[in-house]
Amino acid sequence: MADNGTAPAALFERHQSTLQEAVAAIHGRYFWTPHPESPSPKVYGDEAAPEGQAAFEGYLGKDFPLDQPGGDDRIITERSPYGISLGVGYPHADADALIAAAEAARPSWRDVGPQGRAGVCMEILHRINRRSFEMAHAVQHTSGQAFVMAFQAGGPHAQDRGLEAVAYGYDTMTRYAGAARWEKPQRKGDPLVMDKRFHVVPRGVALVIGCNTFPTWNSYPGIFASLVTGNPVVVKPHPRAVLPLAITVAVAREVLAEAGLDPNTVLLAAERADEKLAATLALRPEVKIVDFTGSTEFGDWLEENARQTFVCTEKAGVNAIVIDSTDAYKQMLGNIAFSLSLYSGQMCTTPQNIFVPGGGIETDEGHKSAEQVGADLAASVSRLLGDAARATGVLGAIANDGVLRRIEEAGKLGETVLESTDIAHPDFADATVRTPVIVRLDADRRDVYGREHFGPISFVVTTADTDEALRLMRETIAERGALTAAVYATGEDVLAAAEKAALEAGVNLSANLTGQVFVNQSAAFSDYHGSGANPAATSSLTDPGYVSGRFDFVQSRRHA
Amino acid sequence: MADNGTAPAALFERHQSTLQEAVAAIHGRYFWTPHPESPSPKVYGDEAAPEGQAAFEGYLGKDFPLDQPGGDDRIITERSPYGISLGVGYPHADADALIAAAEAARPSWRDVGPQGRAGVCMEILHRINRRSFEMAHAVQHTSGQAFVMAFQAGGPHAQDRGLEAVAYGYDTMTRYAGAARWEKPQRKGDPLVMDKRFHVVPRGVALVIGCNTFPTWNSYPGIFASLVTGNPVVVKPHPRAVLPLAITVAVAREVLAEAGLDPNTVLLAAERADEKLAATLALRPEVKIVDFTGSTEFGDWLEENARQTFVCTEKAGVNAIVIDSTDAYKQMLGNIAFSLSLYSGQMCTTPQNIFVPGGGIETDEGHKSAEQVGADLAASVSRLLGDAARATGVLGAIANDGVLRRIEEAGKLGETVLESTDIAHPDFADATVRTPVIVRLDADRRDVYGREHFGPISFVVTTADTDEALRLMRETIAERGALTAAVYATGEDVLAAAEKAALEAGVNLSANLTGQVFVNQSAAFSDYHGSGANPAATSSLTDPGYVSGRFDFVQSRRHA
Structure with a gap:
């Protein structure tokens, strides 16, 4: 049983003021976070870094400590992109065992109510935050992200996205009265008076399908949106990125147990490669919500086939930059070069298509031909990555063989402006590190740039003029989707036209990024x-539609 | 061009305080309405009734005045359930013409923005309210509702539901900042500062498919939810209930034109019987939202096939009442009798299955056997409908031949407790009026009561005890859906068990209704x-999920 300090009501009270700040932030959309992004001893304490490293190393070569239903079967499916052996064994259960356990947990989690569930979710996030160093190593050695990025994107930024989902869910559930007295005046006599109660009814078991590259950042919104709205969650990690989500599930189960709740409210569904457990789970009638990050092919399959569910998918896209003109040429090139290089372009937000007018562009350094822009961008990338230690801190490692193969074959797609090279990692001899490749294409090669080439592969596409560039951006994104778009222009007319094109294409736009904000990054x-x-995503992280599909309101009424 | 008084901004200003009251009401969920439900000269003025009747009669036998794209084709598809000839000709256009017109209107309606759109929507509703008598006749002679019900349900109550949708849409769009300055502190130096703008991006063309029985009440939520969130709306009425929606579309187009906007933002899609225009429109790629009220068969088809859309359906169900005990036996019987008789049971909310324990029930008039409860309910219905004038005021007329056929065949389904009879209408000699039929069944006849029998057909189902009654209510509703459930019980334990069963089944529950509130009615x-x-509906009228699937947020950002 839960003692008073760990019961849901106590957790709600403990975290209530932070939750109120989070709700205010999603309304105001200003900068706010309770999760410091700096991996500094001044913030997380002197012991946090060594303890986190020790915790990570303690997992290696052993069975992960997770007591779940489904028997003693253990599986090992991960290898680090940095070449080290992980060898962590995870409990393996079949769909029947997972669904039965989640279904059994369902009524008790529903009955905790919005406040208590928000309290439990925030305590889970709070404890995960304190383990951000441990998580950083786990994310680094599954995704291939460099350590600092793994700390930030896999730790505090992912926690922010989780908390944001809690805030949206809590706000949407509690914004409407839970009880009301209804008094209808009558022409003669006393009013009709009814007492009404309004309940949040969760949809059912939720399935969250994680990806290889951002195991926590892309999973936390779905996990916490479904949890706070009352649905038990089955977390199905990518077979190459299990550890970050195993830690997450372990923390969640610990908090649930301490709160006197059924730990099977959150379950890990580790699977063997090619087991297709995600597809099996997604078709189970008990599963009513699916969150997925990954390939267009499987995302489309889920949308077509998991008909009994509320499906949120994030798939591939053709992110674009339109360069019209700039008054900060060097800074523009530096900003784009960093965006192309960060985590070896293995972000769903990395720019792919850079549209440049064939007649060149006006800059603070004079007119630049389209060819010159491509060459200068290549030089900027090379400069950024000239030093191996700095380069690996930006690039991280290549996550999987699919990316590697696409890099190797990119040269055949057009005229190579920048070749990819190997870099030896100073700390990990067997790490797979590659620099970006840039290819030049004419505007008529939409067969190439009109589809996604996931990884550090981008195209400088020469267009007739800026109008054509904006049109191609709009058309390719409307057709194939995108998570980001950017424009560089000195004239307000072009910026307005770009904004209009972005609205028509339904893509978020960044204008004239030249400093330490990058188009690949979004702030919770x-x-x-x-x-x-x-088409890149069915929903936004996070907006009202993302949470409201996870529960219904059901009411009762009687005479007062 | 719009003059200042009819422009969207002016309309927003004019209706802003009512909108604020509506938003407060959806949060507080107390009684509120700006649309008086009484068809009294004291409320609507002495001229309203005769003017409304004259307006209605002015339509008969003529082409309805609606200037829409698509040529001169006119169609006549309605006949009054009261036997009078309508003969109203409606413009007929094919899907290509309708979609082209709606698509052309799309950008301008989007660019009006949330405030202006809310203003236009509220002006439309305001003008419709002033034409409530005209609308009452139109609803009476298409649905078959009695006049007073047609006035209330087709007029003020429908307008309430439309305004409620406007309030939800406006609130959900404007609850998040439209612009923000984001300042992120840096460890060294100045903060990063970005200016951001957040746009509401509507989904695309919306299709609203109306039904025969509640042409306005069931269509207004979809029409106004889609409109306020920025989507042009194609209104496809049921071929037997066109006039109420033709009037609605005409008013909308008038307000749009006066506001300087494209009237094709709202279009009428009248069709010939068996033309299948709804299916054709629903599969068009430009159509992104579908609202539908009608058969389970077509609703399921839409959910399966209109995959590019946000689909909201309201379909069939097996509404239930569980009778455990009562301390107001006569009032209970009177309340249920009215619910079964109102509009000849042709409401999606009319109770169908009345579960009574085989051992009978305890009442303030002593123990009553299950058989006695059935007989007393039948007597109560007969008493309510004993006078022809009063009876037709409750029953209205039978809307279509399908309902008539089911009444005629209901006797074969089990043991008849109350037979249906014809009633001669005092004002309309050719009206089709029938009283309800009640049939007794054992609990094992789930093959009969487990599916919907739309119309004045209900079953008294004898169960082993109240537990079985609650279980059958829960199971049949979870399987086949329901819009309403009710319970009569004197013990709080049974009321709590009923509420739990209703939550599990996901159905709204009314307890111990004995006065002038009926389970069939819901107050906006x-x-x-x-x-x-x-399964009876994919969403609620109206909740956050109902509106948030109709638009997305798209942002832009730049350095401050």
Whole structure:
């Protein structure tokens, strides 16, 4: 049984003021976070870094400590992109065992109510935050992200997205009265008086399908949106990125147990490669919600086939930059070069298509031909990655063989402006590290740039003029989707035209980024990630539609 | 061009305080309405009734005045259930013409923005309200509702549901900042500062498919939810109930034109019987939202096939009453008798299955056997409908031949407790009027009571005890859906068990209704109609999920 300090009501009270701040932030959309992004001892304490590393190393070569239903079967499916052996064994259960356990947990989690569930969710996030160093190593050695990025994107930024989902869910559930007295005046005599109660009814078991590259950041919105709205969650990690979600599930189960609740409210569904457990689970009638990040092919399959569910998918896209003109040429090139290089372009938000007018562009350094822009961008990338230690801190490692193969074959797609090279990692001899490749294409090669080439592969596409560039951006995104778009222009007319094109394409736009904000990055509580308005994603992280599909209101009434 | 008084901004200003009251009401869920339900000269003025009747009669035998794209083709498809000839000709256009016109209107309606759109929507509703008598005749002679009900349900109550949708849409769009300055502190130096703008991006063309029995009440939520969120609306009425929606579309187009906007933002899609225009429109790629009220068969087809859309359906169900005990036996019988008789049971909310324990029930008039309860209910219905004038005021007329056929065949389904009879209408010699039929069944005849029998057909189902009654209510509703459930019980334990069963089944529950509130009726701003949590409907009228699937947020950002 829960003692008073760990019961849901106590957890709600403990975290209530932070929740109120989070709700205010999603309304105001200003900068806010309770999760410091700096991996500094001044913030997380002197012991946090060594303890986190020790915790990570303690998992290696052993069975992960997770007591779940489904028997003693253990599986090992991960290898680090940095070449080290992980060898962590995870409990393996079949769909029947997972669904039965989640279904059994369902009524008790529903009956906790919105406040208590928000309290439990926030305590889970709070404890995950304190384990951000441990999580950083786990994310680094599954995704291939460099350590600092793994800390930030896999830790505090992912926690922010989780908390944002809690805030949206809590706000949407509690914004409407839970009880009301209804008094209808009558022409003669006393009014009709009814007492009414309004309940949040969760949809059912939720399935969250994680990806290889951002195991926590892309999963936390779905996990916490479904949890706070009352649905038990089965977390199905990518077979190559299990550890970050195993830690997450372990923390969640610990908090649930301490709160006197059924730990099977959150379950890990580790699977063997090619087991297709996600597809099996998604078709189970008990499963009513699916969150997915990954390939267009499987995302489309889920949308077509998991008909009994509320499906949120984030799939591939053709992110675009239109360069019209700039008054900060060097800074523009530096900003784009960093965006192309960060985590070896393995972000769903990395720009792919850079549209440049064939007649060149006006800059603060004079007119630049389209050819010159491509060459200068290549030089900027090379400069950024000239030093191996700095390069690997930006690039991280290549997550999987699919990316590697696409890099190797990119040269055949057009005229190579920048070749990819190997870099030896100073700390990990067997790490797979590659620099970006840039290819030049004419505007008529839409067969190439009109589809996604996931990884550090981008195209400088020469267009007739800026109008054609904006049109191609709009058309390719409307057709194939995108999570990001950017424009560089000195004239307000072009910026307005770009904004209009972005609205038509349903894509979030960044204008004239030249400093330490990059088009690949979005800030929780302020920036929307994805929109739902183009084929790259069915919804935004996070907006009202993302949470309201996870529960219904059901009422009762009687005479007062 | 719009003059200042009819422009969207002016309309928003004019209706802003009412909108604020509506938004407060959906949050508080108390009684509120700006649309008086009484068809009294004291409320609507001495001229309203005769003017409304004259307006209605002015339509008969003529082409309806509606200037729409698509040529000069006119069609006549209606006949009054009261036997009078309508002969109103409606413009007929094919899907290509309708979609082209709606698509052309789309950008301008989007660019009006949330405030202006709310203003236009509220002006439309305001003008419709002033034409409530005209609308009452139109609804009476298409649906078959009695006049006073047609006035209330087709007029003010429908307008309430439309305004409720405007309030939900406006609130959900404007609850998040439209612009924000984001300032992120840096460890060294100045903060990063970005200016951001957040746009509401509507989904696309919306299709609203009306029904025969509640042409306005069931269509207004979809029409106004889609409109306020920025989507042009194609209104496809039921071929037997065109006039109420033709009037609605005409008013909308008048307000749009006066506001300087494209009247094709709202279009009427009248069709010939068996033309299948709804299916054709629903599959058009430009159509992104579908609202439908009608058969389970076509609703399921839409959910399966209109995959590019946000689909909201309201379909059939097996509404239930569980009688355990009562301390107001006569009033209970009177309340149920009225619910079964109102509009000849042709409401999606009319109770069908009345579960009574085989051992009988305890009442303030002593123990009553199950057989006695059935007989007393039949007597109560007969008493209510004993006078022809009063009876037709409750029953209205039978809307279509399908209902008539089911009444005629109901006797074969079990043991008849109350036979249906013809009633001669005092004002309309050719009206088709029938009283309800009640049939007794054992609990094992789930093959009969487990599916919907739309019309004045109900079953008294004898169960082993109240537990079995609650279980059958829960199971049949979870399987086949329901819009309403009710319970009569004197013990709080049974009421609590009923509420739990209703939550599990996802159905709204009324307890111990004995006065002038009936289970068939739901009050906008307070009662949810449908829930989305059982198969009868994919969503509630109206809740956050109902509006948030109709638009996305898309942002832009730049350095401050």
